[in-house]
Amino acid sequence: MLPKVFLMAKPVLEHIEKQDHKAYFVGGCVRDLLLERPIGDIDIATSASPAFIQKIFTKVIPVGIEHGTVIVRHNNESYEVTTFRIDGNYSDKRHPDSVQFIDNIDKDLERRDFTINSLAMDLNGNMIDLFGGINDIEKRVIRTVGNGYERFTEDPLRIIRAIRFSSQLGFTIDPKTFQEMKDVSSEIKTLAIERIANEFTKLFAGNDVNRALTYVKDLQIERYLPVFCDFPHILSSLPASIRPLQSFAEVIALFHLVNPTIEVSRWVKEWKCSNKTKQEAIHLVEAYFHFESHGMDPWLIYRLTPAFYEGFIRISENITQTTTIRLQEMKAIEQQLSIHSKEELAFNGYDLMTLFPERKRGRWIQNLLKRIEFNVVSGKLENNKKEIKEWIKWNPPETN
Ligand SMILES: Nc1ccn([C@@H]2O[C@H](COP(=O)(O)OP(=O)(O)OP(=O)(O)O)[C@@H](O)[C@H]2O)c(=O)n1
Ligand SMILES: [Mg+2]
DSSP, rough: OOOOOHHHHHHHHHHHTTTTTOEEETTTTHHHHTTTTTOOOOOOEEOOOOHHHHHHOOSEEEGGGGTTTTEETTTTTTEEEEEEEEOOTTTTTSSSSSSEEOOOOHHHHTTSSGGGGGGGGGGTTTEEEESSSHHHHHHTOBBBBSSHHHHHHHHHHHHHHHHHHHHOOOEEOOOOHHHHHHGGGGGGGGOOEEEEEEEHHHHSSSSHHHHHHHHHHHHHHHSSTGGGGGGGGTTTSOOOOOOOSSSSHHHHHHHHOOOOOOOOOHHHTTTOOOOOHHHHHHHHHHHHHHHHHHSSOOOHHHHOOGGGGHHHHHHHHHHHOOOOHHHHHHHHHHHHHHHSSSSGGGHHHHHHHHHSTTTTTSHHHHHHHHHHHHHHHTTOOSSHHHHHHHHHHHSSSOOO
């Protein structure tokens, strides 16, 4: 019996087939089904044109109609439905210059990157396996469909995808395919950095990230990657055994901790990351530096967003190469915090100005509040007005 995600998508295929067109499950979802891995997106390939799909379904989003792709919404799920096609040249290394729609799936499967990704499955679970994909899944090998040199030249991102799949799936790369990756590797410099970052995020998240990094070093891909190209030894300075990371921010944090002379802001700028990624990386790095000098304490927990606890553990485990920090311990400290934000502090800037009416507004207010906040969070000072007032007597604000 097919997993639920396929059963839910089945009516979409049935509806297309009822109109005398062919429709198949293709790509990653078929691969992951055979590997019994969690299924990501369900992609569908069809002989029907995008216009025809738009006609026969009520909810269709034309996401990439020029490449033959639309999204069909069915029972609140999205399905990418792509017309069988062959690609023209990829002169911008992102999208083929032109695509030609065809009515037979064979040639469509032939243009795909790896044999394990070139499987198609029909409604009844019958497999179309033209390039030995099932055999390669059994042997756990990544191999290009046909001529690797051509596949990688069409889209050099496939070089990094091969390594990413080896990390995610724990597969080896076929030696001939690997040689072809080497031959085309300098083309990586033509790729949009966002695409590379996307693959790198998945590469570092894979269970077999260490094997993948061996491939990266062997190919010397760092020559073509921003930041890495200026610090050729940074990959070799990584800890001996990397545990998987879950976001690009974690990757940046790790590299910054390995080489603090490269600022987080430089990684973010050259890899064109979002501000969200930047903030997450800064957060993780600050937490780790605090941990290094003070250990796990309430101040660390107070400053670290709970959503980043697990990321912090992953980073720490990588740097220290131990597994001593426990999530429960962090949560327990969080539960015990006297305050969770400075808004909960029993004393504010206005109180300080009332206490020192002769003083002009200035930096001293912020500085003193920060010290109060730190002492309250650290359990050295009770969070009530009277206590804080008393404390200030002995810890007066700095002179302006
Ligand atoms: N550069 C690329 C990108 C994609 N594909 C084909 O398009 C399918 C879907 O692409 P994508 O969703 O990027 O990869 P998946 O294999 O589905 O992997 P994931 O699980 O990460 O989505 C792939 O299986 C592959 O057949 C390709 O041939 N060349
Ligand atoms: Mg996919």
